[in-house]
Amino acid sequence: MNSEFLSPIGKITQINGKCISLVGNDIDTDRIIPARFLKCVSFDSLGKSVFEDDRETLKGRHPFDLEKNKNASILIVNSNFGCGSSREHAPQALMRWGIKAIIGESFAEIFYSNCIAIGIPCFTLPTKSIQDIQKYNDKKSLFLEIDLKKSLAKAEDLNFQLDIKESSKKMFLSGEWDATSTLLENENLIEKKINDLPYLKFGADL
Amino acid sequence: MSQDTLFDKVWDLHKVSSLPGGSDQIFIGLHLIHEVTSPQAFGALKDKNLKVKFPNRTVATVDHIVPTDNQSGPFKDNLAENMIEALEKNCQKHKIRFFNIGSGNQGIVHVVAPELGLTQPGMTIACGDSHTSTHGAFGSIAFGIGTSQVRDVLATQTIAMNKLKVRQIWCENQLSNGVYAKDLVLHIISKLGVKAGVGFAYEFAGPAIDALSMEERMTICNMSIEGGARCGYINPDEKTFAYIKNRLYSPKNEHWDRALLWWKSLKSDGNSIYDDVIKLDASRVEPTVTWGITPGQSIGVNQKIPLLADLSPNDQYIAEEAYQYMDFKPGQSIKDTPVDVCFIGSCTNGRISDLRVAAKVLKNKKVSYKVKAFVVPGSEKVACEAKKEGLDKIFKESGFQWREPGCSMCLAMNSDKLEGNQVSASSSNRNFKGRQGSPSGRTLLMSPAMVAAAAINGKVSDVREFLNK
Numbered sequence: 001m002n003s004e005f006l007s008p009i010g011k012i013t014q015i016n017g018k019c020i021s022l023v024g025n026d027i028d029t030d031r032i033i034p035a036r037f038l039k040c041v042s043f044d045s046l047g048k049s050v051f052e053d054d055r056e057t058l059k060g061r062h063p064f065d066l067e068k069n070k071n072a073s074i075l076i077v078n079s080n081f082g083c084g085s086s087r088e089h090a091p092q093a094l095m096r097w098g099i100k101a102i103i104g105e106s107f108a109e110i111f112y113s114n115c116i117a118i119g120i121p122c123f124t125l126p127t128k129s130i131q132d133i134q135k136y137n138d139k140k141s142l143f144l145e146i147d148l149k150k151s152l153a154k155a156e157d158l159n160f161q162l163d164i165k166e167s168s169k170k171m172f173l174s175g176e177w178d179a180t181s182t183l184l185e186n187e188n189l190i191e192k193k194i195n196d197l198p199y200l201k202f203g204a205d206l
Numbered sequence: 207m208s209q210d211t212l213f214d215k216v217w218d219l220h221k222v223s224s225l226p227g228g229s230d231q232i233f234i235g236l237h238l239i240h241e242v243t244s245p246q247a248f249g250a251l252k253d254k255n256l257k258v259k260f261p262n263r264t265v266a267t268v269d270h271i272v273p274t275d276n277q278s279g280p281f282k283d284n285l286a287e288n289m290i291e292a293l294e295k296n297c298q299k300h301k302i303r304f305f306n307i308g309s310g311n312q313g314i315v316h317v318v319a320p321e322l323g324l325t326q327p328g329m330t331i332a333c334g335d336s337h338t339s340t341h342g343a344f345g346s347i348a349f350g351i352g353t354s355q356v357r358d359v360l361a362t363q364t365i366a367m368n369k370l371k372v373r374q375i376w377c378e379n380q381l382s383n384g385v386y387a388k389d390l391v392l393h394i395i396s397k398l399g400v401k402a403g404v405g406f407a408y409e410f411a412g413p414a415i416d417a418l419s420m421e422e423r424m425t426i427c428n429m430s431i432e433g434g435a436r437c438g439y440i441n442p443d444e445k446t447f448a449y450i451k452n453r454l455y456s457p458k459n460e461h462w463d464r465a466l467l468w469w470k471s472l473k474s475d476g477n478s479i480y481d482d483v484i485k486l487d488a489s490r491v492e493p494t495v496t497w498g499i500t501p502g503q504s505i506g507v508n509q510k511i512p513l514l515a516d517l518s519p520n521d522q523y524i525a526e527e528a529y530q531y532m533d534f535k536p537g538q539s540i541k542d543t544p545v546d547v548c549f550i551g552s553c554t555n556g557r558i559s560d561l562r563v564a565a566k567v568l569k570n571k572k573v574s575y576k577v578k579a580f581v582v583p584g585s586e587k588v589a590c591e592a593k594k595e596g597l598d599k600i601f602k603e604s605g606f607q608w609r610e611p612g613c614s615m616c617l618a619m620n621s622d623k624l625e626g627n628q629v630s631a632s633s634s635n636r637n638f639k640g641r642q643g644s645p646s647g648r649t650l651l652m653s654p655a656m657v658a659a660a661a662i663n664g665k666v667s668d669v670r671e672f673l674n675k
Contacts, residue, residue, distance in 0.1 A: 057646075083434065165368070182366070
């Protein structure tokens with residue numbers, strides 16, 4: 001786990017780091033951070049509890065406990081990663097452990113939007129490519145330099161093209177992934193919208 | 207791209223702007239909050255020096271962490287007490303309506319909002335909980351959001367989101383006797399898979415859906431997210447309107463007539479275009495039970511756990527993980543699997559009709575001595591109605607413990623937990639590893655009627671054998 005955590009801010013254009021592979025489909029957010037750790041009013045201490053139960057079961061053999069994965073920051077996963085509960089605690093815990101970007105076959109929808117909202121770019125690659133990377137990374141630590149603008153990942157001896165949703169990419173490059181201020185810019189449009197919504201005039205005063 | 211579906215109409219109506227990145231800014235008509243995913247959002251508002259933009263469009267209750275045995279405060283669990291206190295303070299500070307324990311309106315957020323008449327057709331509804339899809343049963347577009355988006359809704363009443371595609375799931379014919387909405391939705395997820403819904407809103411339609419009560423429709427939409435779809439909905443009809451009428455926050459008098467006119471105009475019409483349509487025969491659905499560690503791993507109660515070779519290559523890895531975790535052998539029957547704990551409750555199946563169905567099975571029967579069984583009503587209103595009907599007595603006489611409202615062992619954030627590798631028969635929505643509070647606990651999802659049958663026999667049973675006697 002990285003000792004000093006700083007939330008990302010502003011433009012995200014480049015992510016360099018060591019890869020950590022986590023093999024398995026449909027890894028849900030209950031596994032990423034079990035519900036008992038949701039009893040908190042801040043996200044600060046979640047990093048150490050990421051995958052707590054899976055790690056406990058594997059007694060030191062879990063990827064997040066392996067010495068070679070220490071200080072890794074690019075997570076390589078398989079399909080439907082982050083399914084289940086909407087808890088933002090899951091990407092927050094990953095981020096506080098040290099994860100800065102995720103490359104996977106596919107992501108669950110709410111997990112994906114939570115990642116974008118807190119500044120973790122999620123890239124996709126076909127199944128075979130992910131498996132190849134995971135196998136390679138098993139034998140030898142893989143360091144990647146990800147150029148977000150080109151969606152390109154560079155390693156010592158190979159380059160590969162990553163996929164990322166165009167809207168997410170634009171948000172990271174422009175620094176507008178932290179949506180609140182962008183949304184607030186349209187304050188007059190929000191006020192106007194109220195007049196369009198029939199149910200706000202149905203008299204059921206909230 | 208879909209056109210003229212209810213989803214399109216509601217989305218377009220709520221669209222505030224197209225954002226530079228290509229996503230849409232969507233107005234949220236109703237925002238529901240609870241104690242677990244909101245404190246950090248209020249914290250972020252404070253950090254950014256923002257206020258809640260429309261406090262009267264947010265409603266709060268407590269559900270996830272409340273104890274169900276003794277609700278008189280302060281709670282034994284200090285952390286739980288702190289979280290509820292934080293919500294209470296945040297609501298007070300920002301003038302947000304809060305239904306606390308003892309208000310008569312507290313309960314699981316997805317049970318409470320419909321029963322108060324807050325959930326209405328044509329709305330967009332968001333909540334920091336993935337089962338927000340429940341509210342789609344009323345023809346609203348409802349979805350779960352994370353804490354950063356809770357912050358955005360509080361600060362702006364809008365969120366940034368990409369428009370979803372729409373898949374219609376057409377359910378032909380009718381469910382047979384002893385088969386319930388839970389069985390149908392488990393069946394749908396097992397056929398389509400747990401990630402088929404990513405990027406889609408699911409529109410559930412067809413004669414089998416039309417025939418369902420509103421509470422059954424909520425069960426279906428509730429589990430859309432287990433099929434990967436962030437949002438699931440059903441076009442509103444007379445049953446929808448009858449359910450909403452005369453509730454605390456439903457439109458009254460001349461407002462009711464205007465509301466009705468508008469609601470009727472929202473339906474997907476005959477000319478709607480869908481991105482995808484899937485048809486299935488509801489009459490072929492059996493009482494369904496999960497055998498694995500995702501809600502997609504389910505079979506009819508009289509079927510056998512699939513062999514690896516019967517599964518598509520994509521499903522094999524997670525199946526192997528499931529055999530091992532559940533300690534089941536491929537080809538084994540699910541029926542007669544011994545169970546240790548029986549749980550009836552949750553936002554999927556903790557409503558009054560769920561309790562009625564289970565009580566009917568349990569009447570004049572006893573829970574097996576091997577089983578710990580408890581029922582957690584979805585809300586204070588559900589508990590009150592159940593008592594009025596004498597259902598609490600039936601449960602207690604059968605050997606079920608009668609508890610106070612909350613999410614309870616659906617996610618086990620309070621003291622209701624499995625121990626060791628216990629097996630539970632559960633009317634909840636997730637059978638993930640460790641979901642019910644023990645890292646090695648095992649969950650079999652099924653309908654409340656099936657949980658009642660399992661409780662009596664101490665093992666997975668076909669509830670139709672009780673109903674036909």
